[in-house]
Amino acid sequence: MGVLLLDIVTTAAILFAVASGLMIILGVMKLINFAHGAFLTIGGYAAFATTQLGWNPWLAIPFAALVGFILGLIVERVIVRPLYARPLDAILATWGLGIIIGQVITIVFGRQVQFVQSPISGAIEFLGYSYSTYRLILVALAALLAVALTALFYFTRFGLNARAVIMNEDLARGLGIDSTRVRLITFGLGAALASMAGALITPLISVDPNLGLPWLINSFMLVLVSGISIPSLIVASLILGGAQVVVSTYVSAILGGLTIVVLAAVILRIRPQGLFSG
Amino acid sequence: MVEQVQNGPAKGRRTAARRRSDLANVLKVSVAALVVLGVAPFFLDIYTINILIRALLLAALALTVDLLWGYTGILTFGQSAFFGIGAYACALVFTHWGFGAGWAILALALGILTAMAVAALVGWLAFYHGASPLYGSIVTLALTIVVTQIIYAGGRTTGSSSGLSGFPTYYWPLETWFWIAGAFLVVVTALAWLFVHSDMGRVLVAIRENENRCAYLGIPVSRIKILLLVASGAIGAIAGFGYAAFTNVVAPELAGFLLGTELLIWVALGGRGTLIGPVIGAILIDVTSSYLSGSLPFYWKLLVGILFVVVIVALPQGLMPEVTKIWRRFVPGARRKAEAPKLEPAPARGVVHGKEQPLTVRGVHRHFGSLQVLQGIDFEAKEGELLSLVGPNGAGKTTLIRCLADGYERSGGDITIFGKDLGRWPPERCVALGIGRKFQTANVFATLTVGECLRVARYRMAPPSIWTSDTTLGLPEAALRIVEETGLAQSLDTEARHLAHGQKQALELAMVLALEPRIVLLDEPTAGLTRVERERIGAILTSLTERERLSILLVEHDLDFVREISSRVIVLHQGKILLDGSVEEVVDSELVREIYAGTALNLKGDGP
């Protein structure tokens, strides 16, 4: 029972970290970034490169974030900006971008499965259970991320401008806020978060050019169910991640993989605006 | 030729002579295509024929994506699921039950029926009134994941991740398979061509262009989308069945999300909404992929990815329209011009007058969260009355119009239309009660011609054919008058987006009147019109109430216009009815002058 609870909490932490980048892009830009999975992959390979270069494995996290941020800025300028008025086309274009990223990674790093050195290994005693140290550290990191994002959006000028753009973009522009710049930085930030999440999860899984794909759809479902709010995303991660862990443990791992998608589709049919709003 | 067209929900019966269809041309092109496909195997090597068979089947699948996305605007990731269902139906029956002609027919039927049932379920989930287009896409995406996972979960029965292979099948010569696949694609394409160029095909485009306007024209949008998805599912299942029977191998990837998105790429590159573009795109890209998968697999996929992004960003209509443009430049007269239908009056329906009150509103209120937008609205509209709703911005005028045209909109209160309760009915049912609503900004179908827009508006009265298009267009007298008096009659073959603003407004009004409504709701029909255009619309509205005895509810800011044409005026202020009386009573009212010309109001007296 205790292990199950730990599994639920650590799974939710991972889901939260993975989905947060998608959420801030959707929130500010009203855009579903289908290249989100590819940015996770980039983070995974940034971690792999860190290992190859012999750097400290902890460095993988900031390094991945930096790579993601720079790529995000370029992508926003070149691909995303012309498509603001065509949201469904933006989905397709970012999906195409995902293909491009995946192929470039394949060409540079090869198609084979690679492994990344974990910054910390083994298990520790926690609440009377022996549990993976790294997974527990992930929970702490995800909590830190939630705090940092909250601080960014509620205690900085950029955060205030971004919230103003979310609520009423025209009004924000009329008051001197450069919404184009807010969008640019937001996309960079979302890509950086995705990439960082990719680096965070790679010690748990292997690295390959399609690493991000399964995570893309789950993140997407989580964000639609939660709506644009950091606390809601935490709760949605706990509910849907918890359901996934329970189904995987007691029914079957394959059906567990389906849980988030099916549950989210049903929730959205009943409450199209998501679980927590309105 | 004089002919009685029966109106009303009963089907109009017409003679074939009045139908126009591309049947002859389609037959010619189809025969030519069949001849090319017939001789092709004698000039191609075995490897090419092999990959072409696969490509032809996938092209049929891409065609269904074009019907859904290119024509109807449903971005679907899920067509691969139906392909997978058809393929697995074949593999499962042949592996576990038996092989032979009877089993093959059973497997095919099973695949089609399963696909149709799944499509119906998905459609019911995805296409409800008010669903966002994004939600529909999500459900199709989820479908591929669910089907793939079910296959994984099937253990030895479905072969799990490695799939099924080596089951008995027909080891016909390669040419035979090629001809089957080719003939299937030609037949499906020809039928799809006739379908999208029929009157019903125009309705699909209307749904893509403006789903909301369609609902308010009484078109059952959800049902049409579901039926289209069911038909597409069936076609996908047949293609999948053929694929499995030919290759003798099935794997979960056939139903997967990746194939689903690859179909979108083919359709986008070929040119959405062109049918031929996606078919050619699918064949070319799939064949090239197969060739290059040996030598340059990653670079080829990279190139396709780059091309896809460039096309989406810079050429959203894909490559086909560019090709057509070049073709037309070098072949004069190749342009197929839309033909204008011949206008004719639709026989008037016998309407029983005076029995029931057209519109009774009792205690209607509407709130958004804690914000009360309408409260305690009570009024009636009589036959032949032109009732104007006036009041400052934010008084609740448009909200009231919405409540009258969509049963979901109001928070409480009762609305009765000719003695029938409006209940919680969606807009298409409200239309059936006799309500026609014109929106504030001109809502027409941009890429349809004027004639097509009007025909779409006749959906309920003259159900469109799904294979042919009618050469005449019957309109009720009121709509006909607007079309003739505003010069639209001369532009029946012009696309609506090329019309001037005033003509767009007139077209939408004509579309609403084509519904043969008994109550017409008009939200600022003269906004942005010139004085002359206003006067013309005003005269038409007055004559509609006088001659046809319609009840018209008009939201209007221009009080001069209101004074000229209204028989009664209701003043709304802060969500309540402030005044309900004749034009003179309202004009002389101190209260109204205060609202419109200065001194702020203190309404504390009549608040709760």
Add this chain to the structure above:
Amino acid sequence: MSGEAAALAISGLTSGYGEAIVVRGINVTVAPGEIVALLGKNGMGKSTLLKTVMGFLPAREGKVLLHGGDVTKFPPHRIARQAIAYTPQEQAIFQDLSVGDNLSIGQPEAKWFDEELERVGEVFPFLKERLSQRAGTLSGGEQKMLLIARALMARPKLMLVDEITEGLQPSIIERLAKALLAERGRTGVAMLLVEQNVRFALEVADRWAVVKLGEIDDEGSSDTKNAAERIANHLSV
């Protein structure tokens, strides 16, 4: 108005939505420190004119000069940064942000915020006590005062004010009129008001113009004896 460039000079401005022309060749000039009121019935193009000046709608023809500089093709945020405070008629405040955040968007420079808040707080004392309250929970009148306060925070040279009096009680309208006149007295800000309330417009403005079907139908000085009657005639039912 010799030498110094006009705070706002609109010449031959034509714009609208899609193909509908709503503003037809309008000319308006507001000198530094001057207050001009545009009156007219709903739907006549007054708000559209302000939106075009702010760059939300493209000008089809004509020019907009701010303090002598051409801003006709500028995006809204660049126009807003030229010491202009725009208060739209609808959805004018961020309902879900706090009062303080709304004001802070009006004055982004942290070093000036406190000073300006002090000054604006003297005009609308309730704001200072309720900085952390959600703006959407203020009453209608308080929201309008917040809206004017946000504009004043920016210490603008030009204010564009769209129907600030709509739906307000006379006492609040009176407060707003005083606040606007006091601000002009102190900082010499110019204003273009769009109004339906004739009494308020004539009290605050130096000059008035009536807009009808996208054109200026009549104009004059507020001192003119029969100004109120002339305008009332244009606006009457």
